[in-house]
Amino acid sequence: MRAARQPFILVMIALGMLTPLSMLALGLAAQAQDSFDRRAMLQSIVDNVILPGQLAFNDASNQLASAAQDFLSEPTATALSILQQAWRSASDAWEQIAIFDLDLRLTSYHNQIDKTPPNYEFIDAVLQGADEITEPYVNGIGSTSKGLPAIEYLIFSIDSTPAEIIDSFADPRRRAFLLALAQNIARKASQITDYWSPDGRQYAARFIKADQSGGELQGSINMLVNKIFVMLATDLQMWIGEPSGIATDGEARPQLVEARRSGHSLRHIAQHLIAMQRIFNGGTAEEDLGFDDYLDFLGAMFDDRPLSAVINERFASAIASIEALELPLAAAVVEAPQDIAAIYENIRQLQIPLRADMKSHLSILITLSDRDGDQ
Amino acid sequence: METSSGESMLLNPAPRLASFRRHLNRPVDILPLAVFRIAFGALMFASTLRFMLNGWIDALYVQPQFHFSYLGFEWVKPLSGGGMTAIFIATLILSLCIMLGFVYRSAIALFFILFTYIELLDQATYLNHYYFVSLVSFLLNFMPAQRYLSLDARLRPQLKTRYAPFWCILALQLQLALVYFFAGFAKLNEDWLLHGRPMAIWLKANTGIPLIGPLFDYNWIALALSWAAAAYDLTIALWLSWRRARLPAYATVIVFHLLTAMLFPIGVFPYVMIAATLIFFSGGELRSALNRVGFRLAPLPRRAVIPHMRPSTAAKLILILFFVMQLILPLRHYLYPGDANWTMEGYRFAWRVMLNEKAGFATFYLADRTAGKTQVVYGSQYLTPQQLRHMSYQPDMILQFARYLAAQHPYAGQRELAVFAEVYVARNGAPSKLLIDPEQNLLEASRDIFSAPWILRY
Numbered sequence: 001m002r003a004a005r006q007p008f009i010l011v012m013i014a015l016g017m018l019t020p021l022s023m024l025a026l027g028l029a030a031q032a033q034d035s036f037d038r039r040a041m042l043q044s045i046v047d048n049v050i051l052p053g054q055l056a057f058n059d060a061s062n063q064l065a066s067a068a069q070d071f072l073s074e075p076t077a078t079a080l081s082i083l084q085q086a087w088r089s090a091s092d093a094w095e096q097i098a099i100f101d102l103d104l105r106l107t108s109y110h111n112q113i114d115k116t117p118p119n120y121e122f123i124d125a126v127l128q129g130a131d132e133i134t135e136p137y138v139n140g141i142g143s144t145s146k147g148l149p150a151i152e153y154l155i156f157s158i159d160s161t162p163a164e165i166i167d168s169f170a171d172p173r174r175r176a177f178l179l180a181l182a183q184n185i186a187r188k189a190s191q192i193t194d195y196w197s198p199d200g201r202q203y204a205a206r207f208i209k210a211d212q213s214g215g216e217l218q219g220s221i222n223m224l225v226n227k228i229f230v231m232l233a234t235d236l237q238m239w240i241g242e243p244s245g246i247a248t249d250g251e252a253r254p255q256l257v258e259a260r261r262s263g264h265s266l267r268h269i270a271q272h273l274i275a276m277q278r279i280f281n282g283g284t285a286e287e288d289l290g291f292d293d294y295l296d297f298l299g300a301m302f303d304d305r306p307l308s309a310v311i312n313e314r315f316a317s318a319i320a321s322i323e324a325l326e327l328p329l330a331a332a333v334v335e336a337p338q339d340i341a342a343i344y345e346n347i348r349q350l351q352i353p354l355r356a357d358m359k360s361h362l363s364i365l366i367t368l369s370d371r372d373g374d375q
Numbered sequence: 376m377e378t379s380s381g382e383s384m385l386l387n388p389a390p391r392l393a394s395f396r397r398h399l400n401r402p403v404d405i406l407p408l409a410v411f412r413i414a415f416g417a418l419m420f421a422s423t424l425r426f427m428l429n430g431w432i433d434a435l436y437v438q439p440q441f442h443f444s445y446l447g448f449e450w451v452k453p454l455s456g457g458g459m460t461a462i463f464i465a466t467l468i469l470s471l472c473i474m475l476g477f478v479y480r481s482a483i484a485l486f487f488i489l490f491t492y493i494e495l496l497d498q499a500t501y502l503n504h505y506y507f508v509s510l511v512s513f514l515l516n517f518m519p520a521q522r523y524l525s526l527d528a529r530l531r532p533q534l535k536t537r538y539a540p541f542w543c544i545l546a547l548q549l550q551l552a553l554v555y556f557f558a559g560f561a562k563l564n565e566d567w568l569l570h571g572r573p574m575a576i577w578l579k580a581n582t583g584i585p586l587i588g589p590l591f592d593y594n595w596i597a598l599a600l601s602w603a604a605a606a607y608d609l610t611i612a613l614w615l616s617w618r619r620a621r622l623p624a625y626a627t628v629i630v631f632h633l634l635t636a637m638l639f640p641i642g643v644f645p646y647v648m649i650a651a652t653l654i655f656f657s658g659g660e661l662r663s664a665l666n667r668v669g670f671r672l673a674p675l676p677r678r679a680v681i682p683h684m685r686p687s688t689a690a691k692l693i694l695i696l697f698f699v700m701q702l703i704l705p706l707r708h709y710l711y712p713g714d715a716n717w718t719m720e721g722y723r724f725a726w727r728v729m730l731n732e733k734a735g736f737a738t739f740y741l742a743d744r745t746a747g748k749t750q751v752v753y754g755s756q757y758l759t760p761q762q763l764r765h766m767s768y769q770p771d772m773i774l775q776f777a778r779y780l781a782a783q784h785p786y787a788g789q790r791e792l793a794v795f796a797e798v799y800v801a802r803n804g805a806p807s808k809l810l811i812d813p814e815q816n817l818l819e820a821s822r823d824i825f826s827a828p829w830i831l832r833y
Contacts, residue, residue: 036579036592038583039583241751245750248750249746249748250748298576302806302807303806353807356734356735356801360734360802363577363580364734
């Protein structure tokens, strides 16, 4: 009996050893087969979305600094208008890359370019203070007192005429502050570029390498998708829901609108959506590898249609509904609440296939703790 | 004579009750129980320390402004930040006491109370293995696990014994067998066996793992691993109980749990199971293994004074009730209509582990009917990401949050309020669907053990 069992035990041990070995062999063989290359997707997002976005913002921030210089040299209505347009362009370019604050250093750079809500009291204190205002001085002050919102505060106004804005720049401290702010933004833009660049701090390479989304909590795919979720939720609830009253008691509160002075709030949200859609598609060209291709590879469907197509349609509807509205948000929440409600609903509808379906297909972890692994 | 603990019971069930009783109370080598106690204490120490160092006390129990209660345990509330830290420090010290076998009786009783208290604080932190820890620490209260390899036995030599009643070992083995069996039983469903889901989803999210990762893109691999996991869960307790298969079976336990540790962020669970399954080894096997790595454990004396080992009638009744509940709880979902994987009714405390890849998106509508106004609310405004994730696909938690929302309304109690929720849930790769009736005023829904009629069955 004992002798009869021994071969059985040997077989079990052999099987126990062979199984991992055969899996290893199959794994090595499978590397040559077709599968979805997540790193290639991340590479595509870096090459087609992140790096071009940074270049665009670099250019736009340099143009903003130069428009500020021109305006200060010759403070005319035309120069102010050009400066304001340069701010809008820089702001648009910024909002398209604002989502990529993926680690602590990037968050620090990003905060120094755009931290809301701005601290107007401190900005006024700087203007009325005695410290010499230079670019290094601005570099040292708090994030809520500089960056694009601070420039917006200086060059746009809700109740002043352009002439009054120009007159306000008779104050040499205001002039120095404007220039230093614009130069500091250009500096931060180049620092961000350097941080991602292969010639600089090489963050892009690290970002692409961290391609896991399941076991690896800090995986780039997880991070990106989480950023999309957070940005969508913030845009929807904080920047549309609260000023419109949809997320509160129904009363419109135009004073809560972000970037109210420039009337640019809805455009910011549109830029976010454009950036998110580009991330989703890995770029703008059909062949760019993105989450859309990943979902197609996984066979993800939604109402008998490819999930990727549904998500793209909902992105397009949300963006189109914003672009169709000519009023700035602060006016629209009062004068066209039904249009705002439609925009709100379009963005909400976009969240369903993203936050339920895509998240489930990609096994995305929302929380950065492992407390909820097995339910 | 030393016998392997579980196998004789499983292979030769005693025909008569008296003989069965004798069988349960017969003295066996205490070493497996002592090893179990030491490993359990050590893992609880590591787990608690890790929890504290990760800042989870604050994140999970202090920061949240709202906690999801368990039905019947709404009265269990967290203490302040300092109080919760004190609870965790106490748990840490108690774990150490359990490991060292120091003031063990008090330590294990207090550990069970504190650990269970922590786990009852918020449904969003539910984990099957923490439930398992609570159950095991409860069982250990009835066992003389401190009477060997412990400070208690060293300080009070009269306490020391080399024997424990067989039922102690059997109870722990049975507890583990129930966990594995029901975990395997729950896997016998269409998604798991025919489609290899959610395994396929998880594997495809992990193709970046070196060497074996590329294999994970293949659906047949997911299917094969699903079947293997189900077979493993259903039969591993039997293999471990059979002495000749024990060693390869334990090797499988190690490989299986290390694989899950690699693929899924499930914390200390794999190590808890790897350590706990040591209870299936006999004293002789453990001693020879431990002596081989440098320990000097004396062989079991053939003639020794064997202490009285029969449990009290109360203890017997409690243990019988305990295991009856352990058999009923995992099956109670059959009393509810629909698939528990979707409705979540009867899902908890049932070893339904790793069955679903789910994600939900919930929009709440808080209507002030007196003022004729409705506002849109998202859980993210009130909940932590962890709470939000769990609430988004669990009807009971959705109901609790709806009530909380209404209670937060500035005119709560003064105006007629209603809360509705549109909740889309995607499960195991299938397109998202509505989880609950969006027309149901959740403030009018009752919260009890009965099936909720407002859940839309899958």
